[in-house]
Amino acid sequence: MEGSPPPADKVIRFADGSGYKFPQTRWSFSNFRQLIPTTQVSRGMGAPAPLPRALRNDLDAVSFVPLGKDTPMTWAQAFDANYTDGVVVLHKGRIVYERYAGALRPEGQHISMSVTKSFFGTLGAMLVAEGKLDENAQVSRYVPELKDSAFGDATIRQVLDMRTGLKYSENYLDPNAEIWQHTRAGGVLPRPPGYQGPQTFYEFLQTVKKEGEHGGSFAYKTVNSDALGWVIRRATGQSIGQLLSDRIWSRLGMEQDAYFTVDSVGNEFAGGGLNAGLRDMARFGEMMRNQGKFNGQQIIPASVVQDIAKGGDKSAFPQASFPTLPGWSYRNMWWVSNNEHGAYSARGIxxxxxxxDPKAEMVIARFASHPMPNNPFNDPNSLPAYMALAKHLMK
Amino acid sequence: MEGSPPPADKVIRFADGSGYKFPQTRWSFSNFRQLIPTTQVSRGMGAPAPLPRALRNDLDAVSFVPLGKDTPMTWAQAFDANYTDGVVVLHKGRIVYERYAGALRPEGQHISMSVTKSFFGTLGAMLVAEGKLDENAQVSRYVPELKDSAFGDATIRQVLDMRTGLKYSENYLDPNAEIWQHTRAGGVLPRPPGYQGPQTFYEFLQTVKKEGEHGGSFAYKTVNSDALGWVIRRATGQSIGQLLSDRIWSRLGMEQDAYFTVDSVGNEFAGGGLNAGLRDMARFGEMMRNQGKFNGQQIIPASVVQDIAKGGDKSAFPQASFPTLPGWSYRNMWWVSNNEHGAYSARGIxxxxxxxDPKAEMVIARFASHPMPNNPFNDPNSLPAYMALAKHLMK
Structure with a gap:
């Protein structure tokens, strides 16, 4: 959205949904706070923790064969093919590659979509490790208001691993999927005139019905993250913005504040509302690679990182639903490849x-605005690219 | 707004206007971004410029006689009497006093209301000094869309000093005053159902009619600042968020990003939308006190600071309208006391x-949420307090 004011055909507004349509998303994903209310995740006020730079000019030419294709593609070609807004690659803690496009600048923040969930899952696992949350307790112990919803008899562990039985569709291509009711309730999406549905995330959560049993297969449903968010707020007495700042953002020596989109009563969108700087996302990844240590401190317990990295129950991962992720599993709201490098990932639409990638001592942070939400549209050009880059860096 | 979710009687929402009512303002003035869309003013990503601390415990007892009263009051009593959310006092560049209350924290941002205008006035004066704006040119040279409005034949200088003839009331106690149409257009205030008026700040600006002549007395009308904002955007080709970051925020070594509230097409609210950290406001003041130098750099030209500090035309200051400001004047959207210390101020409701206070080598930054908007309600407890503190520090 450029111009003073932008010309009528270039205006991106929340109310008409234009901020969610490609190519407008190339601007709005880097400017979400201009569309809806947000809350701060403070970096504190000290000096940032340095990320040393050791840029390499040989990485753009690294080539790989995209999933399902015969013709190789280079790293540089993949940057464009994936509508990348920015990518940072760390090797042994140093920036070896950094590039921006679209409306993203190093000193800007981009919406991380469901990468947000991995931050909530990490916070949840930290609270379990500290004994502040009992992973075997039911959600209703912490949030009695959810007693009559599907979450009432789900355990914290089942929510953390998304092994809950919920009547809730995450199919982004189906306009009637519950994900849209959920996001409209939270004010993430505009509401139709005369809207009478739930007014907040938490009102929506109370309407979610059970379907099947808890403890079965992993079923990726964003609403689990918002239920976890409510549990975390109750268990800590803090807003998530404050908690994330106190526990992670201010301790990691982040360069920039981050922010959450919030609903009309200030609840953070746990399923996808975290916006942050790209290098700060890389700092978080580097902390994970270093068993929870960064900036001279143990930020999260090593046991939490190890529990995430070793992955969830592979037999509970419904392979048919995730054709680009063979052999993967899901744990504490992280995606775990279980591949030869032990790679794991936070992923957002x-x-x-x-x-x-622990074996290659590599961390990649990436923001993008691919026209299609589902990651199977970009995985073929990114997952093999990551492995090729890892192998190249290990040479 | 506390709780997960906050109880119904504690909810502060934009749509019902509760965020603008005292005592809810004690929360909302420190959390404006949770109510409406905003845009970033980046601090850059370097280390903050230090503000050395030399806290003194003798300042709370400094006493003064409030304007129009007989009984003395102490600095500490004035803190409460003014519903202060935070105050920082610098003496010779060091923090000698710092205190927070309400919902403000050192690592938070508070709305600065019309203090915003002084940032725009300073930017405008910088552009004049650089020859990028001609202060004698008419507004319509830069913004042809304003040709048929009252601003069409006003000069940049007349706008900078608010000596324009406009049909526009700034009476906050009159619900029909144009200030409310202005802020509703910009989305700062909620709109009534079926609202058909201007949708943006700039649409509203085009409707402002002339009343009287330009170049007469100073008349405090917020709309001048938004007209200046449009001129600045056109003259620089940058958004104000970017410009303020490039020119001031990133160069001053601010601790925190600031943010502007924006209308539905991303225009910053020049009249009152800047939200910032309290110590960063103090840094800006300290830079002014040091003739535009701070953090080892000349941030703004000394000539611009001097032009502000020496004040505007005192004979153009309609004394009857500002009973608490005898002998003051207005220049480049700053309020100039012309007192024995040569003090000048940015002021917001x-x-x-x-x-x-140049003579006392003192800078005060203050945020508050007084129940009454107009500063004559707090000036009696603040202006003499500032002078008493200045004299105490000079001992």
């Missing part, structure tokens, strides 16, 4: 990712 | 202020 339209191509957002933090990718940690 | 409900008690926001940056107060610079």
């Amino acid at each position: 339209h191509g957002q990712a933090i990718y940690i | 409900h008690g926001q202020a940056i107060y610079i």
Whole structure:
């Protein structure tokens, strides 16, 4: 959205939904706070923790064969093919590659979509490790208001691993999927005139019905993250913005404040509302790669990182639903490849990712605005690219 | 707004206007971004410029006689009497006093209301000094869309000093005053159902009619600042968020990003939409006190600071309208006391202020949420307090 004012055909407004349509998303994903209310995740006020730079000019030429294709593609070609807004690659803690496009600048923030969930999952697992949350307790112990919803008899562990039985569709291509009711309730999407549905995330959560049993297969449903968010707020007495600042953002030496989109009563969108700087996402990934240590401190317990990195129950991962993720599993709201490098990832629609490759000592943070929400549209050009880059860096 | 979710009687929402009512304002003035869309003013990503601390415990007891009263009051009593959310006092560049209340924290941002205008006036004066704006040119040279409005034949200088003839009332106590149409157009205030008026700040600006002549007395009308904002955007080709970051925020070594509230097409509210950290406001004031130098750099030309500090035409200051400001004047959207200390100030409703006392080498930054908008309700307890503190520090 450029111009003073922008010309009528270039205006991006929340109310008409234009901020969610490609190519407008190339602007709005880097400017979400201009569309809806947000809350701060403070970096504190000290000096940022340095990310040393050791840029390499040989990485753009690294080539790989996209999933399902015969013809190789280079790293540089993949940057464009994935509608990348920015990518940072760390190797052994140093920036070896950094590039921006679209409306993203190093000193800007981009919406991380469901990468947000991995931050909530990490906070939840930290609270379990500290004994502040009992992973075997039912959600209703912490949030009695959810007693009569599907979450009432789900355990914290089942929510953390998304092994809950919920009547809730995450199919982004189906306009009637519950994900849209959920996001409209939270004010993430505009509401139709005369809208009478739930007014907040928490009002929506109370309407979610059970379907099947808890403890079965992993079923990716964003609403689990918002239920976890409510549990975390109750268990800590803090807003998530404050908690994330106190526990992670201010301790990691982030360069920039982050922010959450919030609903009309100030609840953070746990399922996808975190907006942050790209290098700060890389700092978080580097902390994970270093067993929870960064900036001279143990930020999260090593046991939490190890529990995430070793992954969830592979037999509970319904392979048919995730054709681009063979052999993967899901744990504490992280995606775990279980591949030869032990890589694991935070993933968000339209191509957002933090990718940690422990064996290659590599961390990739990426923001994008791919026209298609589902990651199977960009995975073929990104997952093999990450592995090729890892192998190249290991040479 | 506390709780998960906040109880119904504690909810503060934009749509019902509760965020603008005292005592809810004690929360909302420190959390404006949770109510409406905003845009970033980046601090850049370097280390903050230090503000050395030399806290003194003798200042709370400094006493003064409030304007129009007989009984003395102490600095500490004035803090409460003015519903202060935070105050920082610098003496010779060091923090000698710092205190927070309400919902403000050191690492938070508070709305500065019309203190915003002084940032725009300073930017405007910088552009004049650089020859990028001609102060004698008419507004319509830069913004042809304003040709048929009252601003069409006003000069940049007349706008900078608010000596324009406009049909526009700034009476906050009159619900029909144009200030309310202006802020509703910009989305600062909620709109009534079926609202058909202007949709943006700039649409509103085009409707402002002339009343009287330009170049007469100073008449405090917020709409001048938004007209200046449009001129500045056109003259620089930058958004104000970017410009303020490039020219001031990133160069001053601010601790925190600031943010502007924006209308539905991303125009910053020049009249009152800047939200910032309290110590960063103090940094800005300290830079002014040091003739535009701070953090080892000349941030704004000394000639611009001097032009502000020496004040505007005192004979153009309609004394009857400002009974608490005898002998003051207005220049480049700053309030100039012309007192024995040569003090000048940025001022915003409900008690926001940056107060610079060159003779005492003192800078005060204050945020507040006084129940009454007009500063004559808090000036009696603040202006004499500032002078008493200045004299105490000079001992």
